[in-house]
Amino acid sequence: MDEDQDEPIGQYNDANRAFLQAFLARGTMTFKESQPVLAAIFTAQEGQTVESEQITQEDFDSYVSAASAAISPFDLEIRSAMHQLRKERVYAVVNTTSDPITQLATLHSADEIAFVKRVIDAMFERYNTPRMEALCLDEMQANKLRVPPRPEENEDETMMENGEGQSQAPKGLKSSEVESVMRSMVDEGWFERSRDGFYCLSARALLELRSWLLDSYNDPDAEEGEWQRVKFCEACKDVVTIGQRCSERDCLVRLHDNCAEAFFRTRRQRGCPKCSKEWTGRHFVGERAVTETEAYQRGRRRSGKSARHSNVAEEIMHEDDEEQEEDGDEDGDEDDE
Structure with a gap:
């Protein structure tokens, strides 16, 4: 004014x-x-x-x-970042000291908070590998996380030695409660849900959880050039969970879609700034790492049911896990030789 x-x-x-x-x-x-x-x-x-x-x-x-x-x-401040899909800057009130996960305790039960933690773990661990950086999941995959994993035998013995009974372990959620919690995470601005039904962290969550994500999922002792679960845009330096990646699998360059347009506009050649390989714009970070695959497109054409879509997505991600394990076995065999 x-x-x-x-x-x-x-x-x-x-x-x-x-x-x-x-x-x-x-x-x-x-x-x-x-x-x-x-x-x-x-x-x-x-x-x-x-x-x-x-x-x-x-x-x-x-x-x-x-x-x-x-x-x-x-201990509050306002931070901002460009939305990964929309060309607008998002401002959020961020708590600079407390554990962001515990902040949910004011609105959610201990079982619900534990479930949300398992969902975020799945986003950044199970559905985030060097081959496929999906960093998202759908409701069926979230539903599989409704009950905490059963403790290993040695962990169970430790709990008994410490006097921790089975009744103290989180009970988990019902399927109907999973749907309600996921919806509330969207309504409260922590998750975003796409048209294809995939959930990922929102702009607010990335701003609020940035330090926590790095502490939880990245290795501070990793060597330079080593793949990490939380990655940053080469242009704006913000966290990337939706965007593009270099076509060279071992290259770590990532770009938001919005940043990529401006990034390559000032360059004569559309090549990766680190490995110089052609930047195709067809290698993705986020749900498109799943939905743009031929297998997913084929499954969507065959059936219009969301359950079928979810099964296809799970199969694609599971195949990626198996390929990852095979690569690890091959590397181990080479080391033995």
Whole structure:
């Protein structure tokens, strides 16, 4: 807004408090989403109608900056990142100190939180390999995680020695509860669900969980050039769970789709910046690593049932696990020789 404000510039006032309250209620916000919020605030503050279209990026940035400064003493801050699919920047309130997973305890039971942790583990471990970086799962695959894995025999003995009874172990969820929890994770802004029914971490989750993801899934002692489960965009340096990868399997270059367009626009040749191999744009990170395969497309043509789609996706990912194990066995045989 170009009009003068009643309060001196830089002074935190009721307008700032109203904006922060709206931001906290949502958890995330984009500039477009902020326009009607700020328009309503300015209308009430100035006593005359302010339209959403009159709100500028500068207005939004100033209120975000003031809000971030206000919540800083409470170990909170506002961070932003480009959405991996939409060409818009997402802003989120992030807790800078506590374990993000434990923050769910205010809304979910211990069994539900344990289930969500198993889902994220599956995204970054089971469905994320050098051959196929899917980093997502569908509802059928999530349903298989509803019950925690049975402890190994030695773990069971340790629990008994420590006086931990079987009743203390997480009980797991019912199938109907899995559907409810997955839906709530989407509604609360932690997961996103695609048209094909795959769940992945949302922009908010990637901002909030970034440090936790690195600590949980990446090896700090890994050598340079070694494959890691959490990878970053070569252009914007944010985490990549949806995007493109180099066609050379052992090359670690990854790009968001939006970043790839600008990245190669300034280059004469469309080649990988590290290995120089042609960048095809047809090797994917995310659900397209599954859905763009010939096997998945063939399965979708044969049946319109979502259950069939899910079975095909599971088969493709399972085949990738087997190929990964075979590669490991071959490497071991070569070492023995």
